[in-house]
Amino acid sequence: MILNQYTLSARDAESATVISKGLAERCVQNAVNFQADSQRIKRKKYSECKACFYFCRHKMAGAACSSRPCGLCGKSVDSGSTDVSRLCLDCGHKHKLCVVCGGDIELKVYRRKWDLPEPVETQACDLCQSFFSKASLTELPKPRNGLRMLCKSCASL
């Protein structure tokens, strides 16, 4: 594959240098913070592991508000961007897991017990598009207008 030319002016070279230098310095600073766990209290409050807290926190994400069901309890997790955590804060604290990646909060690969509950499986209601636990959705005997699975409040309409 041949890509487009990406011309380089003296100004381009200068700003590329500034960007690369800043990027590298942030990486080094993040590594220092990671080693020292310098914001441990804040990190625990947000239930994030050291890797996600110090290295992945400020990654770019889309601006649209988004939500997704928690990977364990199925409760909706909201975010101001498209970067939505995998677990809700309650589940993170309860099971000592990172809400961002789902891993152990202290990065203990060999932790004694991974005693996690069965995840509550969720599915979107065909009408309101909100997520509910699969068990709480009502299946229509015959699909009509593409509707098949409805939540309790939509089913009673």
Ligand SMILES: [Zn+2]
């Ligand atoms: Zn949860």
Ligand SMILES: [Zn+2]
């Ligand atoms: Zn993590």
Ligand SMILES: [Zn+2]
């Ligand atoms: Zn519904």
